[in-house]
Amino acid sequence: MALERVMHVEDDESIRAVAEIALTDVAGFTLLSCESGQSALAQAEAFAPQLILLDVMMPQMDGLQTLAALRQIPALAKTPVVFMTAKIQQAEKQRYLDAGAVGIIEKPFEPMELGDTLSQLYQQHSV
Amino acid sequence: MSNAKSRADLSAAFATLRRRFEASLPERSAKMLALMEQPSHSNLSDVVAEAHKLAGACGTFGQSVLGSHARQIEQLAIEVDSKDDDERLQALPSLRQVVLEFDIAVQTALQQVSVEEAENAEKLHQPDTVWLLLTSATLAEELTRQLQAFGHKVECFNDFNSCLTRLQSTAPAVLFSVIHAKNGDSLFKQTLLLKQLKQLRSRLLVLSDRDEFTLRINAVQHRADAFFVSPLDIPNMIATISELLEHGNKQSGRVVIVDDDQLLAQHYALVLNSAGIETHIIANTRQIIAELLVFQPDLLLMDMYMPEYSGAELAGVIRQYPSLKRLPIVFLSSEINKTLQLSAMAYGADDFLTKPIDDAQLVQAIKTRLQRSLQLKSLIEKDSLTALIKHSAIKQVAELEFERSQRYGKPCSVVMLDIDHFKAVNDNYGHATGDLVITALATLLRKRIRKTDKAGRYGGEEFMLVLPNCPRPEAVVLTQQILDAFRLLNFGDGAGHFKCTFSAGVASSEDAQYSAAEQMIEAADKAMYRAKRTGRNQVL
DSSP: OOOOEEEEEOSOHHHHHHHHIIIIIITOOEEEEESSHHHHHHHHHHHOOSEEEEESOOSSSOHHHHHHHHHTSGGGTTOOEEEEESOOOHHHHHHHHHTTEEEEEESSOOHHHHHHHHHHHHHHHHO | OOOOSOHHHHHHHHHHHHHHHHHHHHHHHHHHHHHHHSOOHHHHHHHHHHHHHHHHHHHHTTOHHHHHHHHHHHHHHHHHHTSOHHHHHHHHHHHHHHHHHHHHHHHHHHHHHHHHHHHHHHHHBOTTEEEEEOSOHHHHHHHHHHHHHTTOEEEEESSHHHHHHHTTTOBOSEEEEESBOTTSOBGGGOHHHHHHHHHTTOEEEEEESSOOHHHHHHHHHTTEEEEEESSOOHHHHHHHHHHHHHHTTSOOOEEEEEOSOHHHHHHHHHHHHHTTOEEEEEOOGGGHHHHHHHHOOSEEEEESOOSSSOHHHHHHHHTTSGGGTTOOEEEEESOOOHHHHHHHHTTTOOEEEESSOOHHHHHHHHHHHHHHHHHHHHHHHBOTTTOSBOHHHHHHHHHHHHHHHHHHTOOOEEEEEEETTHHHHHHHHOHHHHHHHHHHHHHHHHHHSOTTOEEEEOSSSEEEEEETTOOHHHHHHHHHHHHHHHTTOOBSOTTOOBOOOEEEEEEETTTSOOSSHHHHHHHHHHHHHHHHHTTSSOBO
């Protein structure tokens, strides 16, 4: 099944705006855009995303905490998660992969390619 | 996966976001600087968080240099924050320095952006396009129809955002916008939109749902060229747009310079010419009246102290001539004694510029005064509905041109035009529609004639053209072309469209031995009535 429903969690409004165009107008996904981990938790189950794109550094609940909380929801226990971060240290990267991320997208990202990258990660994961 | 929007739309949308992001940068950078003022542990973590976000976002928006700069702040802030108190105090200045450098880098980057934008502005500007941002679809439709009839291209928008997005790929000559959008947003809060309009040299006209002083002040602060109040006076709005678009192509006024220092006079002339102002230097002060009457300046710039006569004396003489009473006189002098300046003004001068004055100041001072002078002149001489020259003034023009043609032996022509069955238009469709027909013809006349030609509103639905250096056959061809264009225009509101025609009579100075302009005008008038009697919708 091709990737269609994506949830994006990001506190930076300007990045959310770019990702929204990149994922809807360019990639053609159905997108739920959340500005915080809390907001994501409240809406995730009803939206039933096929993939979750999570910013790492957010105030209050960061990406790892959000992921842990999302995993408590049975329907989302196995939903693939991709982290987005400006950090590039290998050790850091490994921490996210260990936490269950299927991929890491580094900021800055190229908006025109974001959708394709997510689709690829999703395909690799489902195989 | 569907691509709902075209690639061009998308890149315009991304460009809008990028600009919005760039516009937010000074504030975000200032926020970090403020946090650094009190580098507590929690403030330092805020700096880390902000720098982290900027590091990611800057690169995404094409500012990779700023991005790596922000990353440097992030890493250093983490390092500083992890130190114990003493070491932290020592390390803080270097962190503050890096944040400060980022702030400067932001300013530099934004300046580069604005230089690029200025270069782009030229490419994007569409000289004949009008954008409408209105809350009423009916009004938008009506205005579109009428503006198109005058050859303007029109685009409609529903909200400020779509307008801003469109501005990334093209810019209008004029944006006509409501102040309050449907969702309650105020135009004056759209800083990015207003800033870009200014950069792209698009003129702004605003429509307000109420007449409020603060709104009018806001409009002035944002350089709006006109302020309309609902319900919109459509003919007036169309005329304003036509005038704005035509004015852009015209020279910005005529100045006569009187100075006994010829080198200085020539220097002033050069400086003003380079700003698009036409100049004429009068060297012989005894000839001043004759030369003023011929050159017909919009402003007189005069030295106050000259060997033969003083500027004040000359001003007094100028004011003795009724046709020169309104000419603004600006004195240029090294006189800084206020009392002497004031006494000079008692002779009839309007203003004082103190020497030495640098070139930019001179241009600025003269331009502002010229603009006022031209505005006043247009209010006094021009018909308020059509912005054409009024009856008395167009007759004077005809007299002047007739005399010139006699003196130089070159033919000049006069055309009288009268809209056919105009009373029926007013009776059937109302006076507002009637006014529209009149404005339409006025605009056509202005658009089709040469720069040296003059068009005037002679009476209610009667117009007069004065065409210097133009023999009869050419005058007939020109008038016929205007008639052909006029009868293509559609008028009327929704219920039913209708078209209009006019009848015209031409008279040329070569037709007969006229002794005065009055006779030539009469001949044109007679020809016009003959055109009416023999079927209308023709030029005779």
